[in-house]
Amino acid sequence: NAGVTQTPKFRILKIGQSMTLQCTQDMNHNYMYWYRQDPGMGLKLIYYSVGAGITDKGEVPNGYNVSRSTTEDFPLRLELAAPSQTSVYFCASSSTTTWWPQHFGDGTRLSIL
Amino acid sequence: AQTVTQSQPEMSVQEAETVTLSCTYDTSESDYYLFWYKQPPSRQMILVIRQEAYKQQNATENRFSVNFQKAAKSFSLKISDSQLGDAAMYFCAPREDLTTSGTYKYIFGTGTRLKVLA
Numbered sequence: 001n002a003g004v005t006q007t008p009k010f011r012i013l014k015i016g017q018s019m020t021l022q023c024t025q026d027m028n029h030n031y032m033y034w035y036r037q038d039p040g041m042g043l044k045l046i047y048y049s050v051g052a053g054i055t056d057k058g059e060v061p062n063g064y065n066v067s068r069s070t071t072e073d074f075p076l077r078l079e080l081a082a083p084s085q086t087s088v089y090f091c092a093s094s095s096t097t098t099w100w101p102q103h104f105g106d107g108t109r110l111s112i113l
Numbered sequence: 114a115q116t117v118t119q120s121q122p123e124m125s126v127q128e129a130e131t132v133t134l135s136c137t138y139d140t141s142e143s144d145y146y147l148f149w150y151k152q153p154p155s156r157q158m159i160l161v162i163r164q165e166a167y168k169q170q171n172a173t174e175n176r177f178s179v180n181f182q183k184a185a186k187s188f189s190l191k192i193s194d195s196q197l198g199d200a201a202m203y204f205c206a207p208r209e210d211l212t213t214s215g216t217y218k219y220i221f222g223t224g225t226r227l228k229v230l231a
Contacts, residue, residue: 031216042117042204042221043158050216058218088156094216101148102219104158 002026006091006105013081013112021076021108023091031094032074033058033102034066036087043090049074081112115140115207119222126195127230133180134190134225136205142166146208147181148219149190153201161203164188192227200229 007022025032030051035043035058045058049068063085065077074093078085088109092102117138126132138147149161164172164181172179176196180189188207192199203226206219 033218041223042206043219044221045218048211048216048218056211090158092158096215101160101163107156 004091004093004103004105006089006108008108009106010109011111013078013110015081015083015112017081018077018079019081021078021089021091021110023074023076023105024072025074025091025093025103026072027093027095027103028071029093029095029103030071031096031102032068033092033094034064034074034076035090035092036060036085037090037107038087046076046089078110083112086110086112115142115145115209115220117205117207117220117222119203119205119225121225122223123226123228125228125230126192128197129194131191131193132195132227134192134203134205134227136188136190136222138186138188138205138207138220140186140207140209142210147179147188148206148208149177149179149188150204150206150219150221151199151201152204152224153198158204162190195229197229197231200227202226 004025033048034046037043047066049055088107091105094102145166147164151159162174176193178191202224204224
């Protein structure tokens with residue numbers, strides 16, 4: 001089925017470890033986004049991309065990096081995991097049509113211990 | 114930047130009855146979009162309904178409708194004939210343009226947890 005696929009679904013990291021959250025979409029969407037959702041809160045934008053090779057910071061980019069080498073993939077990297085990064089991470093994509101909503105992945109639950 | 118307030122952390126409704134979830138927001142823009150998203154326990158974010166601010170007519174999608182009061186900056190969601198499958202977190206999400214790039218982001222509130230009682 002077409003959509004946004006995130007891997008892994010769950011992960012536990014130790015403080016200081018690094019990891020990459022994977023996100024891929026097969027809808028040929030130019031726009032892709034990473035959000036985080038802290039317990040009891042809405043989503044906050046970490047990074048976004050308007051096309052291959054173009055990325056920009058959102059509201060809460062510190063501690064994260066992204067790359068966009070292809071239209072389909074938009075990985076999010078945590079270099080030095082900290083307990084404050086314990087959250088659920090959502091990847092989303094959207095087309096260039098003005099009002100189209102963002103299509104969200106199922107999320108990755110990440111715990112930093 | 115826009116802000117959004119959902120003042121009801123939790124609501125309950127009897128199956129088949131009607132419930133209204135409230136949302137107020139603040140924006141300096143004159144033309145914008147407003148969305149309601151549903152997040153069931155599966156965590157998937159699902160679009161429920163959208164409203165363009167320039168339209169006076171309230172949006173309707175089957176059992177879901179909105180009461181959009183632009184002057185009051187209010188955007189409430191009404192769910193009619195509530196079903197057990199409606200149980201979820203509901204987020205009001207004004208859309209904010211990321212003006213230098215031509216794309217946008219959502220401004221999410223803290224959400225309202227809706228419980229549907231059989």
